[in-house]
Amino acid sequence: MKRDSQIFDLIQAECQRQTSGIELIASENFVSNSVMEAMGSVLTNKYAEGYPGKRYYGGCQIVDQTESIAIERIKTLFGAEWANVQPHSGAQANMAVLLTCLKPRDVFMGLDLAHGGHLSHGSPVNSSGILYKPVAYSVEEATGTINYDKMEEVALRERPKLIIGGASAYSRDWDWKRMREIADKINAILMGDISHPAGLIARGLLNNAVQYCHIITTTTHKTLRGPRGGLILMGKDFENPWGLTTPKGEIKKMSQLLDSAVFPGIQGGPLEHVIAAKAVAFGEALSDDYLNYITQVKKNAQVMSQTFVDLGYKVISGGTDNHLMLIDLRQKFPNLTGKLAENTLVQADITINKNMVPFDSRTPFTTSGIRVGTPAITTRGLKENDMHLIVELLDDVLSHIDDTNTIEKVKKKVNQMMSTRKLFAW
Ligand SMILES: Cc1ncc(COP(=O)(O)O)c(C=O)c1O
Numbered sequence: 001m002k003r004d005s006q007i008f009d010l011i012q013a014e015c016q017r018q019t020s021g022i023e024l025i026a027s028e029n030f031v032s033n034s035v036m037e038a039m040g041s042v043l044t045n046k047y048a049e050g051y052p053g054k055r056y057y058g059g060c061q062i063v064d065q066t067e068s069i070a071i072e073r074i075k076t077l078f079g080a081e082w083a084n085v086q087p088h089s090g091a092q093a094n095m096a097v098l099l100t101c102l103k104p105r106d107v108f109m110g111l112d113l114a115h116g117g118h119l120s121h122g123s124p125v126n127s128s129g130i131l132y133k134p135v136a137y138s139v140e141e142a143t144g145t146i147n148y149d150k151m152e153e154v155a156l157r158e159r160p161k162l163i164i165g166g167a168s169a170y171s172r173d174w175d176w177k178r179m180r181e182i183a184d185k186i187n188a189i190l191m192g193d194i195s196h197p198a199g200l201i202a203r204g205l206l207n208n209a210v211q212y213c214h215i216i217t218t219t220t221h222k223t224l225r226g227p228r229g230g231l232i233l234m235g236k237d238f239e240n241p242w243g244l245t246t247p248k249g250e251i252k253k254m255s256q257l258l259d260s261a262v263f264p265g266i267q268g269g270p271l272e273h274v275i276a277a278k279a280v281a282f283g284e285a286l287s288d289d290y291l292n293y294i295t296q297v298k299k300n301a302q303v304m305s306q307t308f309v310d311l312g313y314k315v316i317s318g319g320t321d322n323h324l325m326l327i328d329l330r331q332k333f334p335n336l337t338g339k340l341a342e343n344t345l346v347q348a349d350i351t352i353n354k355n356m357v358p359f360d361s362r363t364p365f366t367t368s369g370i371r372v373g374t375p376a377i378t379t380r381g382l383k384e385n386d387m388h389l390i391v392e393l394l395d396d397v398l399s400h401i402d403d404t405n406t407i408e409k410v411k412k413k414v415n416q417m418m419s420t421r422k423l424f425a426w
Pocket of ligand 1: 027088089090091092094118120166167168193194195196219229230
């Protein structure tokens with residue numbers, strides 16, 4: 001069959017874009033050749049509704065093994081008793097947990113979306129906000145950090161059935177122990193969405209969410225450096241003291257309820273090629289090389305945020321404990337929007353995303369902030385010294401936002417810097 005050059009030429013162009021630029025989007029990463037190979041394998045041809053050993057289709061004897069390996073590896077990585085690796089994405093994993101734990105219009109609590117929370121934690125345009133009743137906790141304006149006393153006040157007042165910790169744009173560690181104490185006071189379920197810092201948590205560089213949360217969700221493609229996807233974990237399976245039921249009204253263990261919420265609750269056939277790629281990525285994440293990598297991700301982020309501060313930028317909360325930071329542009333450039341910063345930096349082959357900052361005076365479409373992170377550039381082998389250079393290049397562009405000469409000069413330096421760096425780590 002003739003090669004579809006219309007599409008494959010574009011894939012080649014995207015490969016060139018990724019290779020020649022500096023990727024600072026905190027939620028992105030570059031997977032290994034092995035992860036890529038598993039994703040592009042014949043496993044995409046297989047239907048496998050159900051779970052290993054209990055499928056609705058014949059011929060699942062091989063994918064039963066790849067899926068079981070993925071489950072065992074992720075359990076080992078997090079020291080967890082139970083896992084479901086089928087969610088197609090992080091949002092799907094969250095949707096399955098909400099379907100398990102809540103009835104329509106039940107109250108749940110998550111971080112304010114304008115303060116770094118995620119759409120699937122209660123946005124009015126997401127199923128979480130359409131079907132259920134979200135209430136929010138927030139960060140303090142003065143410190144940019146979560147005030148757990150105030151979180152407790154909201155919890156005691158609103159009595160949510162489920163509390164969600166975790167965020168898309170929060171650079172500090174989470175006090176999971178304190179959150180569990182708050183949840184226990186009102187007999188709520190605590191869910192930790194560790195989509196962003198999963199790799200740091202897995203390798204012991206941040207507080208252990210698995211120890212304190214009843215349920216954990218995560219994406220697999222951010223710091224975990226796997227294929228696009230999601231999963232659900234439990235440190236310990238529960239007998240379900242909350243009396244949660246299946247749609248037929250049967251009270252079952254949490255693991256059974258979560259499994260049936262993923263399939264058939266919200267999904268059909270699992271993506272077995274992606275699940276095999278997850279298994280490969282989890283295997284990599286268990287290695288010493290990955291520990292070195294994720295340790296460097298954190299070091300790079302700390303150097304990067306300090307360099308921003310040294311150049312006069314306001315980093316929300318003053319720094320970072322993880323792989324990302326949120327920058328309020330208003331301190332250094334009162335008239336510069338996140339949108340213009342994003343669009344101009346792209347011209348210099350530096351990719352970031354505009355982001356609301358807490359108590360933002362602008363809309364989500366313009367924003368006063370940008371979010372940057374180090375997972376992708378660390379995969380490409382960049383170290384502390386490179387972080388200084390990158391922030392200086394970024395600052396050069398933002399300080400000369402209308403100057404095409406500067407943008408062109410920075411772009412050349414960016415392309416030069418990345419020209420010797422392989423895209424794939426392994
Ligand atoms: C905290 C958090 N949860 C969930 C998601 C959703 O993941 P996905 O895009 O895979 O649905 C994201 C994605 O950015 C996230 O940051």
